[in-house]
Amino acid sequence: MNAVPPIRCVLFDLDGTLLDTAPDMAAALNALRGERGLAPLPAERIRPHVSNGAAALVRLGFPGLDGDAFETHRLRFLALYAERICVDTALFDGAEELLHGLESAGLPWGIVTNKPGWLTDPLLAQMQLDRRAASIVSGDTLATRKPDPAPLHHAAAQIGVASADCVYLGDAERDMVAARSAGMRAVFARHGYFESLRADLYGAELGCDDLWDFARWLGSRTAAGTLA
Numbered sequence: 539m540n541a542v543p544p545i546r547c548v549l550f551d552l553d554g555t556l557l558d559t560a561p562d563m564a565a566a567l568n569a570l571r572g573e574r575g576l577a578p579l580p581a582e583r584i585r586p587h588v589s590n591g592a593a594a595l596v597r598l599g600f601p602g603l604d605g606d607a608f609e610t611h612r613l614r615f616l617a618l619y620a621e622r623i624c625v626d627t628a629l630f631d632g633a634e635e636l637l638h639g640l641e642s643a644g645l646p647w648g649i650v651t652n653k654p655g656w657l658t659d660p661l662l663a664q665m666q667l668d669r670r671a672a673s674i675v676s677g678d679t680l681a682t683r684k685p686d687p688a689p690l691h692h693a694a695a696q697i698g699v700a701s702a703d704c705v706y707l708g709d710a711e712r713d714m715v716a717a718r719s720a721g722m723r724a725v726f727a728r729h730g731y732f733e734s735l736r737a738d739l740y741g742a743e744l745g746c747d748d749l750w751d752f753a754r755w756l757g758s759r760t761a762a763g764t765l766a
Contacts, residue, residue, distance in 0.1 A: 542759075543702060543703055544703070544759060544760055545645075545703065545704070545705045545723065545756065545759050545760045546645065546646075546699050546700075546703040546704070546760070547645065547646050547647065547648070547672075547694065547697055547699045547703060547704045547705075548640060548645065548646075548647045548648075548704070548705055548707070548756065549647070549648050549649070549650050549673075549690060549693055549694075549704055549705070549706045549707070549722070550647065550648070550649050550650070550706075550707050550708070551589075551649075551650065551651060551706075551707065551708035551709060551710070551713050551727070551730075552649050552651035552653055552658065552661075553588055553589050553651065553653060553731070554588060554589045554709040554710070554727065554730030554731040554732070555630075555707055555708050555709050555713075555727045555730050556629065556630065556633055556649065557627055557628070557629060557630070557633075557661070557665065558627065558628050558629070558630050559588060559627045559661075560581070560584065560585045560588045560731065561581070561625075561626035561627065562619065562622055562623060562624065562625050562626055562627050563584070563588045563595060563619060564579075564581050564584040564585065564588075565622060565625070565626070566615055566618040566619035566621075566622065567579065567584060567595050567596075567598070567599045567615060568584075568599075569618045570596075570599065570611065570614055570615050570618055571599050571600075573614075574600070576599075579598070579599060583598075584598065585731055586731050586732065587731070588731045589709055589710050589730065589731045589732065590710075591652065591653075592612050592615055592616050592619070593612060595615065596608065596611050596612045596615050599611075599615075616657075619657070620656075620657060620660075623657060623660055623661050623664070624660075624661055624664035624665060627661065627665070629665070630729055630748070630749055631729075631748060631749065631750070632748055632749030632750040632752075632753065633749050635749075635750075635753070636749050636750075636752065636753045636756075637667075637670065639753060639757075641670070643760060645760055646672035646673075646697045646699070647670075647671060647672060648671050648672050648673030648674065648675070648693045648696070648697060649662070649667075649671050649673070649674050649675070649693075650673075650675045650684065650689045650690055650693050650706070650716075651675070651676055651677060652676075652677035652683045652684055652712075653676060653677055654676055654677050654678045655676035655677075655678050655679060658674065658676040658677075659674075659676075662674065672696070672697045673692075673693040673694075673696040673697050675689045675690075675692050675693045675696075679692065680692060684712045684713060684715075684716040685711075685712035685713075685715040685716045685719070686716065686719075687701075687716050687717075687719035687720035687721075689716070690704070690706060690716050690717060690720040690722060691720055694720075694722075701720045701721045701722055702721045702722070704720075704722045704723070705717075705722060705723040705724075705725055705756070705759075706720070706722045706723070706724055706725070707725045707726075707727050707746070707752060708724075708725075708726070708727060708730075709726065709727040709728075709729075709730025709731055709732050710730075710731075710732055711732075711739070711740045713726075713740075714726060714740035714741055714742045715740065715741075717742075718741055723743050724740075724741065724742045724743055725742055725743055725744055725745070725746055725752060725755070726740060726742040726744070726745040726746070727745075727746060727749075727752070728745045728746060728747050728748075729746075729747060729748045729749070
């Protein structure tokens with residue numbers, strides 16, 4: 539007999555897992571570089587750094603900055619990104635079908651991201667996901683954020699399920715650390731911004747090549763028994 543309980547809830551990271559936000563993040567960074575008289579960086583150079591947030595992107599675009607100058611650039615980057623937060627951002631391939639399958643099966647899903655709420659909320663509203671998610675936990679919802687497991691526990695509690703009955707899909711080490719610490723099943727999203735890394739480096743149960751792959755794995759492991 540399989541002692542692993544069925545999955546009753548799916549939690550997603552946001553950037554690089556459910557949404558491809560890299561085009562708009564890259565555009566904001568290059569807009570900032572343009573304001574400072576610098577040439578744009580290639581999108582493929584920026585993309586692997588997107589999940590690490592604003593500070594990592596500013597360090598990439600302006601190496602050597604520190605102190606007040608760095609903070610000025612970081613805040614300006616965030617302002618530029620907020621102005622065009624959902625221009626070219628899109629759901630990853632298979633995401634809409636996956637979410638529809640979960641909803642049709644009566645399985646709640648939520649988002650746990652380190653992105654601050656003042657960026658998460660308008661982005662999800664424009665993507666028309668805000669009213670569909672059973673829980674949205676942003677990087678500033680609690681006093682701590684991933685890799686601390688508290689945000690994942692908070693999402694499960696909001697939804698009304700045990701953490702052990704959840705699976706968390708993410709594309710970064712902190713996602714897998716948080717999921718494992720929370721007692722959730724951890725699945726690594728290879729389609730995200732860290733696709734070159736192997737899931738077993740972070741203790742994930744498995745790595746999925748895309749959201750179609752994740753849906754296939756998930757289908758026989760839910761309380762409903764299927765996502766079809």
